[in-house]
Amino acid sequence: MIYFDNSATTKIGDEVLKAVLDTMENNFANASSLHRLGYETEQKIISAKKGIANIIGGKEDEIYFTSGGTEANNIAIFGVCDAYKKYGNKIITTKIEHPSVLKCFNELENRGFEVCYLDVDNKGYINIDNLINEIDDNTIFVSIMYVNNEIGTIQNIDEIGKKIKEKNKNTIFHTDAVQAFGKLKINVKYIDLMSVSGHKIHSQKGIGFLYVKNGVRLNNIIFGAGQQKGLRSGTINSEGIIGLYKASEIAYKNLNENFEKTSKIRKEIISLKDKIKDMCINGDEENGIPYILSLSFKDVKGEVLLHSLEDKGIFVSTGSACSSKNKKDLSTIYYVNENNLGSTIRVSFSFDNTLEEAKIFNNTILDIIPMLRIYTKR
Ligand SMILES: Cc1ncc(COP(=O)(O)O)c(C=O)c1O
Known part of the structure; x- marks a missing residue:
């Protein structure tokens, strides 16, 4: 068999599987439980957070685990737009985003936001000058994918992030990095929020993370027992997180x-x-x-x-x-x-x-x- 569909999903790696099974067996306790077993799971989660933050040049308290890229995109887009809507009504994305971004923007358009969908050229690149021209005092949010999932075009995310802030320092910048993480060196210096998915890099399905730069505000779209500073309630998926961390380590080592x-x-x-x-x-x-x-x-x-x-x-x-x-x-x-x-x-x-x-x-x-x-x- 030749498997050339790795952008759809990947096979779990041997070492990742081992780490996942070990966590399921030995760190099955709820990370929020107050007893020793809960504490031990929590410590593993903290070191995974530190390790992942380190890979992207972020901080441990800027990582929020999600069920994958779709959820990370939804939390970022709806969370930011709801929190900042009193400052402006314009939001910008591209015409070639993954549906988990594009459909959020469609929904926000239905709810009254002014949405600009940027064109791309025949290689899939946005025109950065056009993006900057579109940004005005009313623009609260921009989301541009890092790597396109259909044709593999890599946008110049650092330049885009930098220029957005030069035009309007209050505009929040999100990137869907699902097809970039584990494949490109990424630094979040010019990125406010970033979505990542585990199953694209030989981790299991149902795990991902959202990077949120300290200081960026998000309104909750999920309500529950308040895990992960209330942003993403729900029992922490410890085996998912350990698998994602192991897969990330392997990807970045090589x-x-x-x-x-x-x-x-x-x-x-x-x-x-x-x-x-x-x-x-x-x-x-x-x-x-x-x-x-x-x-x-x-x-x-x-x-x-x-x-x-x-x-x-x-x-x-x-x-x-x-x-x-x-x-x-x-x-x-x-x-x-x-x-x-x-x-x-x-x-x-x-x-x-x-x-x-x-x-x-x-x-x-x-x-x-x-x-x-x-x-x-x-
Ligand atoms: C660019 C991009 N964003 C988001 C997603 C959704 O990620 P997930 O399957 O983890 O929800 C995908 C998956 O194909 C993708 O390629």
């Missing part, structure tokens, strides 16, 4: 090595361009994140290609590019060439993948694309 490895895999697959007609790379071929590659093949249906590859034991995804143009959440239409809509697949890698797998993928593509094209033309 960051450069993994980057190089996946770059070679991505490059190998890009080389298909010289061997097959009418194939195009969506996004930034040169500078996109090496973990994601979006490919379009003229006259081939993305879903048919996905299943043909599956028949050969290769697992990829279509992203949302296979949908019709009318679909509301179809961000891909902004950067996939019009003629290629419906024929796009996303291959996404992890440090677990090998160059050999990329070569097998290429040979399989060379075998099946001509056949699928004949079939389409019939």
